[in-house]
Amino acid sequence: MSGALRGGAAPLVRVTEFTDPACPWAWGSEPSFRLLRHTLSEQAEWRTVFGILFDEDDDPPPDPDAEARWYDGFIRDVTVHTGAPYAHRLRRLTRTSWPASQAAKAAQSQGPETAERVLRRLRETTFVVGDPADSPEGVGHALRGTDGLDLPRLSRDLVARATRAAVGADRALARDPVPEVCGPQGPGPHSGQAKELTEGRRYALPTLLFDGAGGRVCVPGWRPFATYLEAAARAAGGPVPAPSPLSPEAAMERWPSLTGPELTLFTGASTPPDGAVRVDTAGGPLWLRPDEARTHPATRQPWRPYEL
Template sequence: MFGILFDEDDDPAPDPAAETTWYGRYIADIARHTRAPHAHRLRWVAATSRPASLAAKAAERQDGRAAERVLRRLRETTFVLGTPADTAQRVLDALAGLDGVDRGRLGAEMDDPEVVAAVRRDHAEARDPIPEAHAFRAPGPHGIGVKETDDGVRYALPTLVFSGPGGRVAAPGWRSVPEYLAALRTVAPRQLWEAAPVGPEEALAAYRSLTGPDLSLLTGGTTPPPAAVRGDTAGGPLWLHPCRYVDFRRTASAICR
């Protein structure tokens, strides 16, 4: 679900440079908490997150893998490169060479009425939090479940909502793996939720990039795949698939499977 944190009709910042500096520090503060990579320098604050949301929603029409890769790449434009993909052209430029994705089809479908309507529904749902989110309280920087807006409230982003035979649990903000597992066991206590770790090579083949926390969560270790190419960010290394590395740095294009 795409909450559209920055929208097209938002008032422009009176001092874009000051806003960019402030938001860059905000991202760095979050990254210290989550251990995620972040850009050495944020070049601008996204004018709108709607084009990226439309692209990610359109990618879902292709298949799950394409949708995941598009979403991850578009997030990386902000949190790794510091150049948010906030226009349709910037979105398509960011997706150039991304294997497993039909970029031409995606570009043609971003403005499809069904895609636009689906993103509009996501936007509305994000501003209609369930009671469990309103009631959520926890220590730490992501300790509340809803945020005030100019015309109401929205979910804290991101928020996961778990539903099942045992009820419903809201997990707003960044939560630990044990907290997510506890939520899953609450709503579906008869399921076994622990996933077996995968090898580093398998994880890299699936996601095309791996952070340090990704390696720990998915593989149970800290050793990157031997073939991975290291990219350094202000928040630590990002391990890139060799095929991803070529087009990620925009030095050439590659087609990999």
């Protein structure tokens, strides 16, 4: 998001999103976060912090197939609450969050809309296709054909020392949660309480921090859209824009892919626009704009790595 309003005015609120491309609660929060970014638009400065859900030094599972089946079940349990689509089969547990996080971080230098599309594609590769983008080659496959993306540039930037350092700083920040999330457990199904780790604590993913003239407001865990909008107004110290319903056509023009919950939240309808390409998942359809469908990993199986 833009860091300033037209005319040079400061944004009303600054939003810090703690997330991970492989987090199912973050995937389920996409409808609310997409609408919030769209609604606040230039009134907000939005920062994405990658918390590294799966670290490089995590012990490998003794039985990878059993671990994948367990996590597949966990994803399905999460979607009972979020309504998000999920893959027919998770082929494996994400080996590490670093490559996808570095790709999403590197994409930020190509503009906010491109960065948004990149992170979304990386999420869909796990939760729609079931094949996590957890290597540079997997990232390349996931992102090939992403509208507006210079993929050769991203492939270079992904492995750059500065990108690695930026994600490392994100990881450290995610492990320094504010006191508000370190107390007793809040309401479920995703309380948002900071996760206890061997090395300390990490923000629950996702968590949003809102900062503005009204102070800081923390919204951890999975929450309804209205909770986020109210938090933005409290942090801003005054009114913020209210969402305006979009037509299905306008929603598909703005976002190249839409889940069922997104279609309903954005438009109040459940019928996609004419021409939308349906991708069936075990948890309902994902609708793709035709240009997105031509390059999306869900429509070009089997897996094939991107080569420069």
